[in-house]
Amino acid sequence: QVQLVESGGGLVQTGGSLTLSCAASGRTFNSYAMAWFRQAPGNEREFVAAVKWNGITTYYADSVKGRFTISRAGPILTLQMNSLKPEDTAVYYCATQNSRYQNNPPRTPQDYAYWGQGTQVTVSS
Numbered sequence: 001q002v003q004l005v006e007s008g009g010g011l012v013q014t015g016g017s018l019t020l021s022c023a024a025s026g027r028t029f030n031s032y033a034m035a036w037f038r039q040a041p042g043n044e045r046e047f048v049a050a051v052k053w054n055g056i057t058t059y060y061a062d063s064v065k066g067r068f069t070i071s072r073a074g075p076i077l078t079l080q081m082n083s084l085k086p087e088d089t090a091v092y093y094c095a096t097q098n099s100r101y102q103n104n105p106p107r108t109p110q111d112y113a114y115w116g117q118g119t120q121v122t123v124s125s
Helices: none
Strands: 003-007 010-013 018-025 034-039 046-051 058-060 067-075 078-079 089-098 120-122
Touching: 003 089, 010 078, 010 089, 018 034, 034 058, 034 067, 046 067, 046 078, 058 067, 078 089
Parallel strands: 010 120
Antiparallel strands: 003 018, 018 078, 034 046, 034 089, 046 058, 067 078, 089 120
């Protein structure tokens, strides 16, 4: 019954900003890690950012560190993206785990049980 729905994607120029949102439902999310992944055509799905079950501790891929900010407020997961680059162009997915109180959220997509449908982010050069 867990459902994740992303929104907020679109077209933005290099250096611009976008904010993605993921609305989760089906359970309470204050004991589960949540994460953002992205996948460009022809590429593997890659880790972007995660927030620990406590909703405070955050983790980032090196490629987005300092530019992106992940946060969670209840069932709403947000990814604020600043200083966007063409290489950020991808479909962005939110995901959550099936295990509670995990100390360190995994960075591999196979370790996440639930996924949204994705939202397209395109950064023009």
